[in-house]
Amino acid sequence: MLASMTLLAREQLVRFNPRILTQTQRSIALGVLTKPDRIETGEEEIWKQRVLNKDSGRYLRLGWFSVRLLDPRQLKENLTREEASAQEIAFFTSKTPWSSISMSSHNLGVPKLVNSLSNTLSDLISKR
Secondary structure, eight states, X not given: OEETTSOGGGGGGTOOOGGGSOHHHHHHXXXXXXXXXXXXXXXXXXXXXXXXXXXXXXXOTTOEEEEOOOOHHHHHXXXXXXXXXXXXXXXXXXXXXXXXXXTTTXXXXXXXXXXHHHHHHHHHHHTO
16 A cells, blocks of 8 residues: 555655565455645656556556545544545546546446456365
8 A cells, every 4th residue: 555645756665566476365465646726836646556556567467556544633523434435536536637537437446346356265265
């Protein structure tokens, strides 16, 4: 998982390195971008391409996801899951670069991540 507030230069510390992963690990790896609201100016298109899984150097078979969780102020408001989801949807549909991506067909939001993880786990269990 990468928090977007982490500079791309610092990414060297957590860079995905396919040479050190086993075949199984490669087949189930996925990326998660957290805090998309904190992407630094000028890096929006880089992260958009990554979430669309079009960054050839960071391509993952299961793709990349971006989620926007509640901030500390919102956590204190004790929002319901539905209210938190509505805020996440509002963010992705109104903020650049995410607003140019279809939420229904791409990996934006917690529900898409949960669904992918659930399907991946089910596939792994059925193969055993």
